[in-house]
Structure formats: C-alpha cells, structure tokens
Amino acid sequence: MRVEIWSDIACPWCYVGKARFEKALAAFPHRDEVEVVHRSFELDPGRAKDDVQPVITMLTGKYGMSEAQAEAGEDNLGAQAAAEGLPYRTRGRDHGSTFDMHRLLHLAREQGRQTELLDLLYRANFAEERSVYNDDERLVELAGAAGLDADAARRVLADPEAYADGVRADEREAAELGATGVPFFVLDRTYGVSGAQPAEVFARALRQAWGERPTPKPVGGGSGAADGQDGGEACGPDGCAVPRH
Numbered sequence: 001m002r003v004e005i006w007s008d009i010a011c012p013w014c015y016v017g018k019a020r021f022e023k024a025l026a027a028f029p030h031r032d033e034v035e036v037v038h039r040s041f042e043l044d045p046g047r048a049k050d051d052v053q054p055v056i057t058m059l060t061g062k063y064g065m066s067e068a069q070a071e072a073g074e075d076n077l078g079a080q081a082a083a084e085g086l087p088y089r090t091r092g093r094d095h096g097s098t099f100d101m102h103r104l105l106h107l108a109r110e111q112g113r114q115t116e117l118l119d120l121l122y123r124a125n126f127a128e129e130r131s132v133y134n135d136d137e138r139l140v141e142l143a144g145a146a147g148l149d150a151d152a153a154r155r156v157l158a159d160p161e162a163y164a165d166g167v168r169a170d171e172r173e174a175a176e177l178g179a180t181g182v183p184f185f186v187l188d189r190t191y192g193v194s195g196a197q198p199a200e201v202f203a204r205a206l207r208q209a210w211g212e213r214p215t216p217k218p219v220g221g222g223s224g225a226a227d228g229q230d231g232g233e234a235c236g237p238d239g240c241a242v243p244r245h
Helices: 012-026 055-063 067-083 099-110 114-127 136-145 150-158 164-177 199-210
Strands: 002-007 035-040 184-187 191-194
Touching (some): 002 012, 012 067, 012 199, 035 164, 099 114, 099 136, 099 150, 136 150, 164 184
C-alpha cells in the first residue's frame, strides 16, 4: 500500500501531522508493507529566494494579525508540537521560499533518503536557530547529514531547473485532487485524510485503505476524499489553523 503525503517544510501542521501519522503507522500490523512518499506543496509559491522575513512579521503582514495574535498562534502551535514530542521555537524563526528544499527532496527520493532529509529540514526550520532560507550551504549540510552526496546537492541548488518539473508536477496533482491545504494524505488512491488529524484517525484510515475499498471516501470529517479544509488542522493560502483554548 502506498501513502502519499503532500506537505511543505514551512507548514507547522505538516510537522505535527507527520509525527501523528508515524505514530499510527508504527502500530499498524502491515506497516512493513506500506510505502510512504512525500509530495511537494508550497504554501508561498513564487516567493523570491531572497525574500526572507521573521515568521511573526510575515503573519502580521500577510494575514492582518496583530503581533499579539501572531505570537499567541505560535505559542499554541508550539504546545501542539510539544504534545507530540517535537521541539518548536515559537520566536525567532524565519519564513521564506521552500522551492529549493522541495527540489532536494526529489533528489533524496531517488536515493532512498527522502524521509531522512525531510526530518532534518523540519527540525532545522522549527527547532534550530540557524535559518534554512536563502542559505545553500546550510541546505547542503542538511543533505549531507541525511546521507546524500554533498556535491550532488550543491549541483542541484546551482541549477534552478533541476527537479523543478517534479515539484511542479506534485503541486499540479495536489490541485487536481482538490487539496487546498496541507498536510494532505492519500492512501492507495482510495482514501484522503486532510490536516493533522489525531493518530487514531490515521490508524482507522490505514485499516480501511488496507481493505482496498473501491471508491474514494473521506476519513475523519472531511467533505470529500480530496478535501483539504474541512478535516484536521492544516495550512493553506489563508494561513494556518490554530487551536483555540
């Protein structure tokens, strides 16, 4: 069975959702027969590589939040991440283009190191002080730590067309499936799960998809198999859903 996950490194709910899905997968009896493929989705497509700004500044400027609202949202997201055992810096993070990171993830998939690189990119973006944006050498370091050849990663970053078609193809496919936010999970092209659902929802989806149901059906509250908004918490063009306590 194949599980495809559309996500973006800049998306905090993708970071959290990946941990929740992996918790469900670890308990799934057929986990060794599940192939997980990560697909590209940019929350800010077309953003210039050198257009980097603090997350709080981005939130206040792009979504019209007050600084206090933006900080409260980051605090809530940090609490959600901590509940999954994930480190999360609620202050001092940057936001920028993730296109180059997605291109490197396509290289990593070819070499069987996609999950390793994605984990390192998430941790670097959400938990570490050094920015991952507009810093090719930082990305080369992370690629090397994931087991990729550093020179190969450097060549990809030097060529803006390398793997660009693969990234764009993933994004077109997400649109065709109706995904308007991420994370977005598609299980064996039979079930769709939108957002960072609780682990038990992913567990139920894995069991149902394993049964090879013939028609697409929503799992966990979505209005359709490819609904990216009515399910769990997600990030989309209008921002990231933040839990209210």
